[in-house]
Amino acid sequence: MNDFTFQTTPRAICETGGLSRLGELMTGLGVGRAIVICDAGIAACGFGHRAVASLKAAGIGAAVFDQVQADPPVHVVRSAVEAARAFEADGVIGLGGGSSLDTAKLVALLVRSDQKIEELYGTDLARGRRLPLIQVPTTAGTGSEVTWVSVVTSDANEKKAIYSPQLLPDVALLDAELTLGMPPRVTAATALDAMVHAIEAYTSRTRKNVVSDALAMKGLQLLGANIRRVVADGSDIEARSAMLQGSMLAGMAFVNASVAAVHALSYPLGARFHVPHGHSNALVMSPVFRFNMPVAEKAYAELAACLLPDRRFASDAEAAEAFVAELEQLVASVGLETRLSQMGVTGADIPDMAKEVTVGIQRLLANNPRNMNFDEVVSIYQAVL
Numbered sequence: 001m002n003d004f005t006f007q008t009t010p011r012a013i014c015e016t017g018g019l020s021r022l023g024e025l026m027t028g029l030g031v032g033r034a035i036v037i038c039d040a041g042i043a044a045c046g047f048g049h050r051a052v053a054s055l056k057a058a059g060i061g062a063a064v065f066d067q068v069q070a071d072p073p074v075h076v077v078r079s080a081v082e083a084a085r086a087f088e089a090d091g092v093i094g095l096g097g098g099s100s101l102d103t104a105k106l107v108a109l110l111v112r113s114d115q116k117i118e119e120l121y122g123t124d125l126a127r128g129r130r131l132p133l134i135q136v137p138t139t140a141g142t143g144s145e146v147t148w149v150s151v152v153t154s155d156a157n158e159k160k161a162i163y164s165p166q167l168l169p170d171v172a173l174l175d176a177e178l179t180l181g182m183p184p185r186v187t188a189a190t191a192l193d194a195m196v197h198a199i200e201a202y203t204s205r206t207r208k209n210v211v212s213d214a215l216a217m218k219g220l221q222l223l224g225a226n227i228r229r230v231v232a233d234g235s236d237i238e239a240r241s242a243m244l245q246g247s248m249l250a251g252m253a254f255v256n257a258s259v260a261a262v263h264a265l266s267y268p269l270g271a272r273f274h275v276p277h278g279h280s281n282a283l284v285m286s287p288v289f290r291f292n293m294p295v296a297e298k299a300y301a302e303l304a305a306c307l308l309p310d311r312r313f314a315s316d317a318e319a320a321e322a323f324v325a326e327l328e329q330l331v332a333s334v335g336l337e338t339r340l341s342q343m344g345v346t347g348a349d350i351p352d353m354a355k356e357v358t359v360g361i362q363r364l365l366a367n368n369p370r371n372m373n374f375d376e377v378v379s380i381y382q383a384v385l
C-alpha cells in the first residue's frame, strides 16, 4: 500500500435551506464586511439577495460582485479583487457554479496580496494567508467548493490551473435548494463533469489512494443513481441533494488524485470555443475511456459495480465494456450535443488543440492510465468531430 497525504475542506455542511445560516457562519469566522462573488445568472435567481439578507441579519456589511464569467477570464478575476478591496471586505463568499467558486477563492487569496494572478499559475506559489472564505455551490457539479485549485482563462486565452492549500475554504455549505432551478442542460453538463472527476480520480496513474478511491466510488454511485432523475425532474430535491453530495465526494477525490486526459482534452474546448466545462468533458469522455481500456479494464470493471449495481458480469472485460457503454448511452440521452463540429470546431482546429494538450497540459495527461501522444490526441478529437 503506497504512502500518501490526503487533504480536504475543514468543514462541509450539507443542509437543505442552509443558505439562511450564512450570516451565522460568517460571524463565527470573525467577518465584519463580506463580499459575495457570483455571476449574473445566480444574481438573477435572487441568491445574491438572499445571501446579503442573511449577512445583514447577522450585522455583517455585505456587497455583491455579480460579473463572474464562465471559465473565468483573469481580467474578470482582477475586477473582482478590486471590488473586494474597494469594499474593504474581510470575508468572501463564493456563490454559484465552478466559475464563481474559483473566482471567489482567488479573491480571498489576493485581496491583501501584492502578487499578480500570473505569478500563481502552477502549484504552491501563493504567499500569505487568504481572507475567511465560505463556498456555496449551486451546480452539481464541479466540486470546486472542496478543492484547492482554481482554473482561469489566461490573457493568452489558455486555461491555467492555480493550486494552493489557501484555496480550500473554511466552510463548504451545500444547500440542495439552490440547485433546483438549474436548467436541464446545466444539470446534465455539470453532472457529467462530476462523474468524470470520480472516474479519472479512480484511474489516476500517479496519485490515487485508498481515500480517493473510496470517495470516487461513493461519489460515482450517487451521481449514477440520480443523474437521470434530476435531468428529467429538476424539482426532485432528494435526487438534487444526492447529486450535490456526489459532486462534493468526487471533488475531494479528484483534487487529491488528479484528473487526466478527459480534462486535458476538454480545456481547449472551453478556452477557445467556450463550450461549457462539463459539456467539454462529455464530448471527449467516451473516446478517451475507450482509448484507456487496454490498461484500465480492471478499474472500469470495479467502477461498473458503482454505476451498474444491479448487473452481474462474467469477466472484467464484460464489466468494463458495459461501464463505458452505459456512459455513452448516458451522454447521448441527456440532451447535449455529442459532436465537436456542433460546437464550432473544425478539423483544421484539431492539430493546434492537440499541441496545446500534449505540450501545455502535460500535468493532467501524465495522470492518464495510458500514455497518450500527439497523434493519439488528434485521433480522439477526430473520432468525435
Ligand SMILES: NC(=O)c1ccc[n+]([C@@H]2O[C@H](COP(=O)([O-])OP(=O)(O)OC[C@H]3O[C@@H](n4cnc5c(N)ncnc54)[C@H](O)[C@@H]3O)[C@@H](O)[C@H]2O)c1
Pocket: 039, 040, 041, 042, 045, 069, 070, 071, 072, 096, 097, 098, 099, 100, 102, 138, 139, 141, 142, 143, 144, 145, 147, 148, 149, 150, 151, 178, 179, 180, 181, 182, 183, 186, 189, 190, 193, 276, 277, 278
Ligand atoms: N476548481 C475546481 O476544482 C474545478 C473543478 C471543475 C471545474 N472547474 C471550473 O468550473 C467552471 C465551470 O463551472 P460550472 O460547470 O459549475 O458552471 P458555471 O459556474 O460556469 O455556471 C454555468 C451557468 O449555469 C448557471 N447556474 C449555475 N447554477 C445555477 C442554478 N442553481 N440555477 C440556475 N442557473 C445556474 C450560471 O449562472 C451560468 O450561467 C469552469 O471554469 C471549470 O474550469 C473548477
Ligand SMILES: CCCCCCO
Pocket: 149, 151, 161, 254, 255, 258, 259, 263
Ligand atoms: C487537478 C485538478 C485540475 C482542475 C480540474 C477541473 O477542471
